[in-house]
Amino acid sequence: MEENEQNHWLLWNQLYQHVGPIRFGQLIKAFGSAKEAWDAPAQEFARLGWDEPALASLATREQFKIEPILTSLHKLGAKFITLEDQDYPEALRTISDPPPILYVRGELLPRDRLSLAVVGSRRMTNYGREVTEALVPELAAAGLTIVSGLALGVDGVAHKAALDAGGRTVAVLACGIDIIYPPTNTGIARSILDRKLGAIITEFPPGTPTFPANFPFRNRIISGMSLGTLVIEAAEGSGTFHTVTSALEQGRDVFAVPGSIFSPFSAGCAKLIEQGAKPVTSAADILEELEVEAENLKQEVRETTPVSQEEEQILAVLGGNELHVDELVKQSGLSTSQISSALSMMELKGLVRRISSGTYRAA
Numbered sequence: 001m002e003e004n005e006q007n008h009w010l011l012w013n014q015l016y017q018h019v020g021p022i023r024f025g026q027l028i029k030a031f032g033s034a035k036e037a038w039d040a041p042a043q044e045f046a047r048l049g050w051d052e053p054a055l056a057s058l059a060t061r062e063q064f065k066i067e068p069i070l071t072s073l074h075k076l077g078a079k080f081i082t083l084e085d086q087d088y089p090e091a092l093r094t095i096s097d098p099p100p101i102l103y104v105r106g107e108l109l110p111r112d113r114l115s116l117a118v119v120g121s122r123r124m125t126n127y128g129r130e131v132t133e134a135l136v137p138e139l140a141a142a143g144l145t146i147v148s149g150l151a152l153g154v155d156g157v158a159h160k161a162a163l164d165a166g167g168r169t170v171a172v173l174a175c176g177i178d179i180i181y182p183p184t185n186t187g188i189a190r191s192i193l194d195r196k197l198g199a200i201i202t203e204f205p206p207g208t209p210t211f212p213a214n215f216p217f218r219n220r221i222i223s224g225m226s227l228g229t230l231v232i233e234a235a236e237g238s239g240t241f242h243t244v245t246s247a248l249e250q251g252r253d254v255f256a257v258p259g260s261i262f263s264p265f266s267a268g269c270a271k272l273i274e275q276g277a278k279p280v281t282s283a284a285d286i287l288e289e290l291e292v293e294a295e296n297l298k299q300e301v302r303e304t305t306p307v308s309q310e311e312e313q314i315l316a317v318l319g320g321n322e323l324h325v326d327e328l329v330k331q332s333g334l335s336t337s338q339i340s341s342a343l344s345m346m347e348l349k350g351l352v353r354r355i356s357s358g359t360y361r362a363a
Contacts, residue, residue: 001084007066008034009082013101014064014205018057020217021097021203023050072206078105078177089113092225095250099203099221103177106192106199112170115145116286117222119243120154120232121265128233128265131257132157135230138283140167141348145198147172147226149218154232156185162198163191166344170225173202174218175210195341215239220246227290228253230280234268244272253289255280310334310342311351315362318352322361 001009012024012034019027024034026048031037042058073079080103081088090113092098116139120128136158140146146162148155150171162169169192173181177200180186192198203221204214219242223229229247231254234240247254256277259266273279278289307315317323317331328339343360346352352360 001082005033005035006082007070008038009101010069010080011038011061011064011066013203014069015057015061016203016205016208018054021099023048023054024100069206072178073103076105076178076206078103080104081108089225091115091227092221095220095224097220098224102201102203103206104199104201105177107196108170108199108201109168111143112145112168112199112225114143115147115170115226116290117147117226117229117243117247118154118158118232119148119219119222119229119234119240120158121234121238121240122151122153122155123265124153124157124233125263125265127259127263128154129157131232133161135232135257135280135283135286136161137165137167139286140165140169142283142287143167143348144227145170147222149174149215149222150180150182150185150189150200152182152184156188158232159185159188159192163188163195166341166348167197169198171198171200172218172221173200173204173210174214175202176204176206176208177202178206179208179210181210216242216246219243220250223247223252224250226252228255228286230255230257230286231269231272231277232257233259233265234272235264236267236271238268240268244277253278255286255289257281307349307351308342308345310338311346314339314342314346315351318360318362320362322355322359325358325360328360 012019027037030048031040045055045058080101083098083100087108089108118136132154136146140162145168146158147170148158159169159171171189171192175181180189189200192200223243223246229243229252231240231244244254254277256269256272257280259269280286313332314328317328325339329336343352347354350363353363354360
């Protein structure tokens with residue numbers, strides 16, 4: 001796509017409230033390009049059957065300029081990708097209403113096609129935390145990218161558990177890329193970016209607040225870019241069911257964790273299992289159902305993530321021996337934090353195996 005056309009996709013996105021993915025697709029089909037549509041008189045859009053507010057919004061087009069938008073993204077270290085770009089998530093491209101544009105901080109990788117959505121209650125119980133912290137590290141270590149919404153409760157714990165395991169995670173926002181919501185999860189967002197273990201994405205233009213109406217749109221991205229959706233805790237009728245509904249409409253698998261019959265926060269999961277969701281008591285339940293073998297995932301990671309200089313040093317020091325982290329630090333000259341971070345990724349790639357607490361050998 002030419003840069004000028006790409007920029008006009010970006011300009012149209014500023015009218016997201018009235019010209020969302022469906023209407024954007026209509027105007028591309030009707031006018032042939034985003035630029036031609038942008039330059040067309042407002043009256044020509046009446047034939048598309050748009051409502052009055054959408055037609056009225058076209059009068060505001062001239063207030064949007066491309067330079068301030070690009071400057072804002074540059075300051076954030078963010079970029080945007082369009083539906084026609086190669087690095088657009090392949091699974092998301094197949095849903096009925098894919099976002100024409102995604103704003104991205106961090107990096108989306110080819111291996112993120114092996115993703116699992118993990119969602120649940122904002123008012124998470126201790127049981128919900130324990131389950132999330134037990135399942136997510138195993139799933140991340142198997143090579144699945146954990147996708148969630150950066151919300152309080154299960155979402156935030158899922159992101160953190162994936163990061164702590166050295167795995168990748170993608171946070172999908174219901175606001176502009178320049179806003180982290182809720183602010184209490186800013187630390188998690190920063191960890192994703194600083195550790196280069198995933199991305200923060202949104203389809204909403206910069207400056208968009210977190211309106212309640214945005215969450216269903218956000219949730220369809222969470223499920224749409226994932227192989228399946230895991231519900232860890234949910235009360236009946238909770239917002240989590242927006243994600244479940246999207247997953248089912250998109251033909252994705254839905255998994256649910258059984259809970260106490262006395263807990264209202266497990267009532268939603270019980271209902272899902274009753275309606276056909278697959279019950280989950282271990283990470284293996286998900287990996288087997290998705291027909292994703294851990295070794296295949298590790299091979300995928302090895303193919304898409306080159307061996308780093310630190311990893312080469314560690315492998316050279318290990319040789320055929322079993323060594324403790326302290327000995328690796330001593331012999332390699334690397335810091336403890338460098339060794340720990342590298343070992344987490346190497347275990348994910350299948351390059352090393354943990355023999356006991358702190359002791360590793362080459363795989």
